Amino acid sequence: MRASKFHPRNRHQGRYDFPRLIQTDPELGNFVRINAHGEQGIDFADPAAVKALNRALLKDSYGIQAWDIPPRNLCPPVPGRADYVHYLADLLAGSNSGVMPKNKLIQVLDIGTGANCIYPLIGQSEYGWRFVATDINAASLKNAQAILDANPALAQQITLRLQSSPQAIFSGVVFDDEWFDLTLCNPPFHASLAEASAGTQRKWKNLGKQTARTAANPGLNFGGQDAELWCSGGEEAFIKRMIGESALVHTRCFWFTTLVSKSASLPGIYAALKRAGVQEHKTITMSQGQKQSRFVAWTFLNPAQQAGWRKVRW
16 A cells, blocks of 8 residues: 555555556556555566556556656656646746646746656646756657657657756756746755665665675666766755856746755755845645655745736746
8 A cells, every 4th residue: 555645636646556557558567466465566676667657657647658768767756756746836826826827838947857757748748838858968868859759749848958067057958038937856865876875775675675686786776877866965065056056047937946855955955045045935845655855946036026927927
């Protein structure tokens, strides 16, 4: 059984409906087993099974066809990713007298879309938003493009851009003639490869499946390329850099946002927001079963500028 306290609009409430998912994507049936409680389930320590489950969820709930990622890339848990999207929609509504902006010209910038392109796929499917999705890895974008090619209706509203400078976030991918109603990001949260590997080992130990082979090669277990999992200084340093750079494009976006994995990162993030001179910032908590997640949102627009933005764009 899967505990769920997802956003009310999240399609993934309660238990997974494996019979329905298998009917939607028969390949998932290769990984479904009956557990000791007589319930259908998968081995969440098996990357192939996890990918098959999430592929079936994307196909069943959002009509996403032929979704695939390379074996070593991060496989996103679709229910949690959808939660971020729904809370972002609430953030927009909260800035528009509680009314969800219906304009199909709502544009979102996804920082670090990865090979999976998960946020643009869900956001376009659920709300009709347009996306610009960036990444520093050309191979990841090539895979994302293959997904879009298999879903042409969505692809018309999703643009991929290579961030040519690994140290840049907005520079080079935000053009002078465009505006974004939202940005989103799932930053690398570890500070080093060793820390990322230790995190993987903890997952395996918690699952009771650590072996000499998995301990020696943690990359075999849970997906994720280096840039997806860690960066120098970890998520706090990355987000501080994002905040500093957002000030350079402060009139180009209404709400900048990013996930924050560790609550210990928040004090440093709040200090960076104060230094940057933001007009307003919020921390939105998302509860997902026993796991609690959050994202931080900030804007440089004052009330008059926000009113003008609403009038012109929403």
